[in-house]
Amino acid sequence: MLHVADGNLHAYLDGELRSLDAVEHARVEAHLAECDDCRARFDAAARVRDRARFILSGAGPAHVDVPPFEQVAAGVSIKRAWWSDYTRLRTVAWAASVVLALAVGWQARELWLRSVERETFIDESGAPVPRTGAEQEEQQPERLAIPPGIHVPPAEDAGAASTGTVAADRAARQSPPPRPTAGAAPRRQEIAAELSEEAAAKGAGAAGPQREDVVAEGAQVRAREEAARVAAAPAVIMEAAPPPAAAAPAQPPAVPAPAFVAAGERKAELAEEEAVALAKPAEKTAWAPVERREAERRLGAPLVTVEGLPVFSIELSAASREPVARVTQRLASGGLLELVQERAPTPTAVVETPAVKQAEGAAARRLAVEAHRTEAAGARELDASFTTGTARLLLRRDGSLITATAPLPLDSLRALLKAAQ
Amino acid sequence: MxxxxxxxxxxxxxxxxxxxxxxxxxxxxxxxxxxxxxxxxxxxxxxxxxxxxxxxxxxxxxxxxxxxxxxxxxxxxxxxxxxxxxxxxxVEPELLQTDERAAREEAVRQALAQLGERDREALLLWDAGLSYREIAEHTGLALGAIGTTLARARARLVEAYSALEAKHAARG
Known part of the structure; x- marks a missing residue:
């Protein structure tokens, strides 16, 4: 005969067993009728339960004033009203916060845009806009005295020495065009779109009347096309430079030319050169994949790569006459390291090569200027910059110029290149 | 409704x-x-x-x-x-309890403090009139375990309270 467990005995005692388990309730009832031990346990459990209840009754409020329900309900309505006010206030506060955040964001965007534009602009007095730190370092080549034999085209004549022209020259000198990082690409698209609009507006409004040459108009048209093309393929533009030739003619001759610009010479010829330089970046993006051996053969030097990083691609520039190789390696972070390598004879010799004389040479000229400047000091690192999360280093190594670009901090890229072979 | x-x-x-x-x-x-x-x-x-x-x-x-x-x-x-x-x-709180009711309440408090948290909660809910099902829902205990929990809690409360009473009586 199975006796009743304590739990069921108390559940039976409390009148809960029937609702929990009717079968067990019936069994306990039958068992208690015939089992004296269990009946004694049942009585003991009842005494314990009653004693417990008695003990607990000693710990309770002696007297409770039960407030009328209406009073409690009134308290609720007051609380609801307060809550409603609070909720409304909170909603307004949220809306205000969002508006404020948007306003701050917009202001920050404007400031950032201005700072980007200032990188390529000259102030009204004709003096270069002051820069600090690394920016100054980056800009130095343009302000340095030009080594003899290096031909730098004047930005424009005095009448058209607009900021846009300088910017155009700068944009054209970006060589090789770095691949945009994921974060930078949308921004560049946006800038390119703005530039395109600006170019179109300025071009339509004041095209040509102050320019004497026909070629300049051609340059303007090409520049507009260039801006539109950049909007479609933003990888080419590295910085926010206003569309150069398009902006140039519209500017009144209020701003004197920068110090290094030889003003007022061979306008048509320069305009043509400039126009060609502008058209060039589109071609420079053409890279043809090749075998490493072939690349090294064309380059006449071993390809520089960072050991331990998988090589993503090896390409040769299809547009450049001089062999320019590009090696892309995948970083551990998933980003791409780009090493653009080209032969670099002595700076003077670079200037003399036909490649430099052609429009694309704008970039090579800049490198040559930098090489000339820093090689004298025996430095191997020629230039370093860090913009929009992308570090760029220009190195001279074993007779080669190497431009390394990667979405890394500058120091990391530098350390990485030490391991390059 | x-x-x-x-x-x-x-x-x-x-x-x-x-x-x-x-x-x-x-x-x-x-x-x-x-x-x-x-x-x-x-x-x-x-x-x-x-x-x-x-x-x-x-x-x-x-x-x-x-x-x-x-x-x-x-x-x-x-x-x-x-x-x-x-x-x-x-001063010990219990010494501040002057009247009999307060002393009794303090004893209950001390006796309840000797119970496990779940046992105490189940016991108080039962004493407040909640059904086994409601107690189970409230405490997270299995429905079938409520009877056992209450049996243990009641016995422990009675035992602890009786011990406190005996101690109090011994002090005079």
Whole structure:
């Protein structure tokens, strides 16, 4: 005969067993009728339960004033009203916060845009806009005295020495065009779109009347096309430079030319050169994949790569006459390291090569200027910059110029290149 | 069918106050918290609890927990002040209980303190009139375990209280 467990005995005692388990309730009832031990346990459990209840009754409020329900309900309505006010206030506060955040964001965007534009602009007095730190370092080549034999085209004549022209020259000198990082690409698209609009507006409004040459108009048209093309393929533009030739003619001759610009010479010829330089970046993006051996053969030097990083691609520039190789390696972070390598004879010799004389040479000229400047000091690192999360280093190594670009901090890229072979 | 909160209030308020009293050990505070539980219940627009009584006890238990935390913080703060002021050692609370009812309440409090938390909770809920099913829902215990839990809790309470009584009698 199975006796009743304590739990069921108390559940039976409390009148809960029937609702929990009717079968067990019936069994306990039958068992208690015939089992004296269990009946004694049942009585003991009842005494314990009653004693417990008695003990607990000693710990309770002696007297409770039960407030009328209406009073409690009134308290609720007051609380609801307060809550409603609070909720409304909170909603307004949220809306205000969002508006404020948007306003701050917009202001920050404007400031950032201005700072980007200032990188390529000259102030009204004709003096270069002051820069600090690394920016100054980056800009130095343009302000340095030009080594003899290096031909730098004047930005424009005095009448058209607009900021846009300088910017155009700068944009054209970006060589090789770095691949945009994921974060930078949308921004560049946006800038390119703005530039395109600006170019179109300025071009339509004041095209040509102050320019004497026909070629300049051609340059303007090409520049507009260039801006539109950049909007479609933003990888080419590295910085926010206003569309150069398009902006140039519209500017009144209020701003004197920068110090290094030889003003007022061979306008048509320069305009043509400039126009060609502008058209060039589109071609420079053409890279043809090749075998490493072939690349090294064309380059006449071993390809520089960072050991331990998988090589993503090896390409040769299809547009450049001089062999320019590009090696892309995948970083551990998933980003791409780009090493653009080209032969670099002595700076003077670079200037003399036909490649430099052609429009694309704008970039090579800049490198040559930098090489000339820093090689004298025996430095191997020629230039370093860090913009929009992308570090760029220009190195001279074993007779080669190497431009390394990667979405890394500058120091990391530098350390990485030490391991390059 | 709309819920008649007035009826729930009438049938539950006293039980709720008693339940809360054994949690916060302060009659006025227990009453305030019971009212607060109802205020919260009535503020729940668009939400109708399946078991209003059980829901109220759950809210009340949470309020009591918050209250206990507050009391602990206050005690800590007072303890710090006491150390800073270097006052005389505190008088044992039980010695402050002058009348018989207060002494009895203190004994119950001490006896309940000897129970496990779940046993104590189940016992107080049962004493407040909740069914086994409601107690299970409230405590998270299995329905079949409530009888056993209550059996153990009752026996432990009686035993602890009797021991305290004997101790008190021995002191004279």
């Amino acid at each position: 709309s819920l008649d909160w007035a009826e729930v209030y009438r049938s539950t308020f006293l039980d709720l106050v008693r339940f809360l009293h054994r949690k916060v050990w302060d009659a006025d505070r227990a009453q305030e918290l019971a009212q607060e539980a109802f205020v919260r219940a009535l503020s729940q627009t668009g939400r109708r609890p399946d078991n209003p009584r059980a829901w109220l006890f759950r809210v009340a238990a949470n309020l009591a927990k918050d209250e206990a935390r507050l009391v602990i913080r206050r005690k800590k703060h007072l303890a710090l002040l006491k150390v800073e002021a270097e006052t005389e050692p505190a």
